[in-house]
Amino acid sequence: MCGIVGIVGITNTVPRMMEALHRLEYRGYDSAGVATLHGGELHRCRAVGKIAALDSKLVDQPIKGDIGIGHTRWATHGEAVEVNAHPHMADGLAVVHNGIIENFASLKKELIENGHNFEGETDTEVVAHLISEYLARGLAPKDAVFETLKRIEGAFALAIIIKNENERIFAARRGSPLVVGMGKGENYLGSDAIALASLSNKLIYLEEGDWAEISREAVTVFDMTGAVVTRPVTYSQVSNTFADKGNYRHFMQKEIFEQPFILAQTIGKYFDQTGGGVKLPAGDFDFANVSKVTIIACGTSYYAALVAKFWLEKMARISVEVDIASEFRYRDPVYTEGGLAIFISQSGETADTLAALKHAKAAGQSILSILNAEESSMSRESDMVFPIYAGPEIGVASTKAFTCQLIVLAALATEIARARGKLDEAGVVSAINSVGEIPKLVADVLSNHKGIEKIAHKIAKARDILFVGRGLHSAIAMEGALKLKEISYIHAEGYAAGELKHGPIALIDENVPVIGLAPHNELFDKTVSNLQEIMARQGQVIVISDHDPSAVGSNGEDLMSFKMPKCDDIASPIVYAVPVQLLAYYAAVEKGTDADQPRNLAKSVTVE
Numbered sequence: 001m002c003g004i005v006g007i008v009g010i011t012n013t014v015p016r017m018m019e020a021l022h023r024l025e026y027r028g029y030d031s032a033g034v035a036t037l038h039g040g041e042l043h044r045c046r047a048v049g050k051i052a053a054l055d056s057k058l059v060d061q062p063i064k065g066d067i068g069i070g071h072t073r074w075a076t077h078g079e080a081v082e083v084n085a086h087p088h089m090a091d092g093l094a095v096v097h098n099g100i101i102e103n104f105a106s107l108k109k110e111l112i113e114n115g116h117n118f119e120g121e122t123d124t125e126v127v128a129h130l131i132s133e134y135l136a137r138g139l140a141p142k143d144a145v146f147e148t149l150k151r152i153e154g155a156f157a158l159a160i161i162i163k164n165e166n167e168r169i170f171a172a173r174r175g176s177p178l179v180v181g182m183g184k185g186e187n188y189l190g191s192d193a194i195a196l197a198s199l200s201n202k203l204i205y206l207e208e209g210d211w212a213e214i215s216r217e218a219v220t221v222f223d224m225t226g227a228v229v230t231r232p233v234t235y236s237q238v239s240n241t242f243a244d245k246g247n248y249r250h251f252m253q254k255e256i257f258e259q260p261f262i263l264a265q266t267i268g269k270y271f272d273q274t275g276g277g278v279k280l281p282a283g284d285f286d287f288a289n290v291s292k293v294t295i296i297a298c299g300t301s302y303y304a305a306l307v308a309k310f311w312l313e314k315m316a317r318i319s320v321e322v323d324i325a326s327e328f329r330y331r332d333p334v335y336t337e338g339g340l341a342i343f344i345s346q347s348g349e350t351a352d353t354l355a356a357l358k359h360a361k362a363a364g365q366s367i368l369s370i371l372n373a374e375e376s377s378m379s380r381e382s383d384m385v386f387p388i389y390a391g392p393e394i395g396v397a398s399t400k401a402f403t404c405q406l407i408v409l410a411a412l413a414t415e416i417a418r419a420r421g422k423l424d425e426a427g428v429v430s431a432i433n434s435v436g437e438i439p440k441l442v443a444d445v446l447s448n449h450k451g452i453e454k455i456a457h458k459i460a461k462a463r464d465i466l467f468v469g470r471g472l473h474s475a476i477a478m479e480g481a482l483k484l485k486e487i488s489y490i491h492a493e494g495y496a497a498g499e500l501k502h503g504p505i506a507l508i509d510e511n512v513p514v515i516g517l518a519p520h521n522e523l524f525d526k527t528v529s530n531l532q533e534i535m536a537r538q539g540q541v542i543v544i545s546d547h548d549p550s551a552v553g554s555n556g557e558d559l560m561s562f563k564m565p566k567c568d569d570i571a572s573p574i575v576y577a578v579p580v581q582l583l584a585y586y587a588a589v590e591k592g593t594d595a596d597q598p599r600n601l602a603k604s605v606t607v608e
């Protein structure tokens, strides 16, 4: 969360920083700002809202400078108002920050006692004042930065420019990623390779505790003790082209509708339809002797993990534990020797998932990450990386990344089942054939999108909506509820249908639509019983099923329904994810919310 860019350049940095901030907008869009050094003096421009607001403000109040730092904010401490927007300044220096300074309250108290005046409520402002305090005490800029780093606690990526220091940016990283880009007579700094995509592909990833002095000609990296260290130079493959919406109104809509093509692409990477079996980028890792599987993720990626648990237990007969990353490491988890820990993340940067990964790694588990961002903090920490090949996902609400994660997890489940002798060659061929059907099944659903649009129109005015399903589809019910609430702001919850009578059924009345995911499988009759319990209490059931909706019953009139194609247990959760994505999207359009950049959210969650 929060995006950082910095340039020590030979020409005006502002247009290039703005370009980088647009690339970084997925990290947060509460406010944005840039600060430059020009003629030894600091200049700053900040605006509340998306980067476009800063673009406009810079037209009226232009600033320039050959050295600059920029920031796009996802608010942690302090509201999204201009005084809390970065860069923060104190007595001749400017700071941008991603992360949380956990001891900011005690530092702020101390600094106020020393006569410092604070402008806003952010934790970041203490960093600016602390450096200025050390400068005022006569320390050289580099020493003032180092002393400050020794005092602050928490997670941070920082970039600092100081008045009259026309040759350098200081940078520091603890907990939050930061990468240095190398250019010709210029050097750069960014939150990730995406920020620097049009500036440089020659990168140095700062490591935990590193800090750096970046000038036009040199990059000097120090470790936590202040010793100069050498970090490897890598070359990024991240493309510098901006994704565009094509003829779609929103990126989310485009990303939903391109799934048949994207899924086919990912399937092609993992499933050889010409008899070669499942192809995993796992080297010689021995899946046959894995003692236990633990899968950790957040949000939508966590729901992909829940689906994978069903598949792995059923197909491979292996014990699978699934947990949300923010809880995992704090509950003192029990690992088994020879365990495989799988981390699922679109961004590869989610702070909680990354911390859980490091926890499992320290406990000696084999680490497998399933990622969309192949160049990410998680990929650098993993023993095996399985890319999902979804391409850039710009809509903050994950859609195609979720279904691509499921394709990769289906490949993994099939291979673990085969390696453990639970699936014979015919079983593998049947799994490959069933995955091969998915793009067409998804295309069938998409071609009937008008049916979902009608349902969205009906439910968009509801205050509360429930999604229910059984088995694999309980996870899709939860995903559907998450998607709906995050982009349409309608309160929604997803439940295993059988759980409703243990409490949530108290919510049901004639104003509560309930979306029932009811594929005609071995749990269909049980799902129908649960839907009838809802109808008996006047709940407005809407059925998404491949079966005749009259089999579910009626409320005196025909049930509203959406007809699904027939699919088996591998294809089904992937194909049923599509109508719930569409439902959320059309409900958001109906309500006029911003489907691509919903309030309060960010695409990459790099704080705990």
Ligand code: F6R
Binding pocket: 298, 299, 300, 301, 302, 344, 345, 346, 347, 348, 349, 350, 353, 396, 397, 398, 399, 482, 483, 486, 603, 604, 605
């Ligand atoms: C919801 C969504 C989030 C993410 C979660 C984890 O649509 O996208 O719930 O799934 O923040 O992010 P990643 O997958 O990047 O670790």
